[in-house]
Amino acid sequence: MGPIRPTIADVARAAGVSRTTVSHALNGIGKVDPRTRERVVQAAAELGYRPSLRAQRLRSGQSRTIGLVSSMPVAVAGGPSKLGFFMEVAAAAAETAMLSGFALVVVPPLDTDPPLDALDIDGAIVIEPDQDDPTTKRLQSRGVPIVTIGPQQGMDLPHVDLRAPRVGRLLLEHLREQGARRIALLMGSGHRSWYVDLAEVYARFAREHDMPPLVVEADESGGEETGREACAELLEKHPDVDAICAAVDAFALGAVRAVAERGLRIPDDVRVATRYDGVRARTSTPTLTAVDLNLAQAAASAVELLLANLKGTEVPQVISNPDPRLVVRESTRRG
Structure with missing residues (x-):
């Protein structure tokens, strides 16, 4: 014995x-x-x-486990980025959860509906859900407490604010400072809060500078390829476009391909910038100007907010993330 x-x-x-x-x-x-x-x-x-x-x-009655769920399709959240955005959030979230005695279950982007009903979790963090995101609906139907990273359009859920309007301003003002005068906005066709905020910022920016607005939408599920197709059509119809602001990094890679296929040079003829400073932005040829969203801080804040709610602690239900930072690279930098 x-x-x-x-x-x-x-x-x-x-x-x-x-x-x-x-x-x-x-x-x-x-x-x-x-x-x-x-x-x-x-x-x-x-x-x-x-x-x-x-x-x-x-x-x-607790599992002391929380879930991290991506609402983005595999074509955007996976592929060459190695789940970049999602895994950057997951690493910080796992560390914060572990320090509080909780485990993190990672539900990666899947081509099929994730088996959420089989998860034994006390709460969940959902990354940038769409307006009609089925993930949050299924979790809510089970009574699972939710915190989102980025608000869900039309819903009043606890969330961490990634400062979307500020991110949009950083990108658009930088493109104009680099000489762009006909900036097109390339974004997803869904109704994520980030898209809605960016479209509003872009519309105001266009009015301020007497620039005819030019917004093109692409299906997220097609990833880089639909970004390429949308950008190719854009350049065909509007050859005066001299900058593309891509809301999704996969679309930005597609835009780079479309510009090259048209025989144009980046950044001399067309500048390209994207929102997320991840693997795609850093390894693209040319490298892409993007924004540091402070994702690690956002992930930690989301976990802390969720755990506070699980304990019944009264805390603010919206947390504003630190100021985003523009990372300038070859795709917009001339000379």
Whole structure:
């Protein structure tokens, strides 16, 4: 027989408190005097006591697991980017969750509906859902608390604000500073809040500079190829276009291909900029001007907000992310 494993009763006896106090002290719940908590923690350490995660789960009814779900199609969130945007969020979210004693289940972009009903999770973070996103609807129907990264259009869900209007301004003003006078907006055909905000910023920008607005939409599910097709048609109909602001990095790669196929040069003839400073932007030829969205901070904030809501802590339900930062690269930089 191996050594007898110490129990919560042993810790309670050694610390001179009740088993309930031991449970609250070690799990960070309830009101426990700091000196008592310290005595309990010390007694547990001396005895080598380790709480049973399975027993904790049975008592609390919690899995101590949260889910991270992407609402973007594989063609955008996957491919050459190695799930760049999604995995950048996942890495920071996993770290923040782990430090609070929670595990993170990653539900990657799939060609089929993800098996959300089979997930044993206490809450979920959904990345930039579309207006009619089925993921949030299914989670809500199960009563799963949700926090989104980026608001969901038409819904009042707790979320982290990625500062979409500011991002749009950074891109458009930079393109104009680089000499562009006929900037086209290439965006997805869905109704993500990011698209709506960008379209509004673009419309105001066009009016301010007496620039005829030119907005082209492409199907997200087609990824780079639909971006290329939309841009090729755009350049055919509007040869005076000298800059393309792509809302999605996969579309930006398609735009780069369309410009080259037309025999034009980047950035001398057409400048291309995109929203997300990820793998695609950094490895494209030419490299793409993009925006640092502070995704790691957004992910950490989303996890903290979700955990606060799970505990019933009263906190602001909208968190504003830090200022985005423009990263200028070859696709817009002349000379």
